[in-house]
Amino acid sequence: MVEDPDHTVRGAVISGITKANLERLDFFEGAAYDRRVVRPKLLTKVGNEKGEGNVEGEQVITESYIFLDKDWLEDKEWDFAEFRRDKLKKWTRAGYVFEDCDPDQPASVNAAV
Numbered sequence: 001m002v003e004d005p006d007h008t009v010r011g012a013v014i015s016g017i018t019k020a021n022l023e024r025l026d027f028f029e030g031a032a033y034d035r036r037v038v039r040p041k042l043l044t045k046v047g048n049e050k051g052e053g054n055v056e057g058e059q060v061i062t063e064s065y066i067f068l069d070k071d072w073l074e075d076k077e078w079d080f081a082e083f084r085r086d087k088l089k090k091w092t093r094a095g096y097v098f099e100d101c102d103p104d105q106p107a108s109v110n111a112a113v
Contacts, residue, residue, distance in 0.1 A: 002067050010051065013040065013062055025065075032072075033065040040064075049080075 001009055017025075026035060039059050047053025067073070 001064055002070055002073065008051070010043075010046075010054075011040070011064070013042065013060060029065045032069065033067055035063050036066050038062060038064045 001011075022035075029035070039061055041056040041059045043054050044057035045053065045055035047055075
């Protein structure tokens with residue numbers, strides 16, 4: 001998400017996040033993002049992907065990560081289907097494996113430490 005008063009985004013408001021969870025999220029997002037207070041309006045009815053048919057409800061106060069350097073972004077609207085198809089595996093590091101490991105064989109735990 002980037003700061004832009006003329007745009008809206010569809011997302012999720014998550015509750016029950018602990019201080020430890022936030023510290024991990026801050027570390028994961030890194031210096032490219034800033035956690036800021038935002039005031040989204042909850043949807044009482046969700047429309048299509050273009051937002052047609054959305055019905056807004058109450059406004060809440062929460063926090064979100066704002067991307068700081070717009071120059072790093074593509075000059076187009078973010079497309080969830082494209083992200084899931086082309087980029088999700090790289091983003092979640094699903095293709096990363098340890099050296100000399102077979103990515104098709106699950107790891108096993110031999111001992112607890």
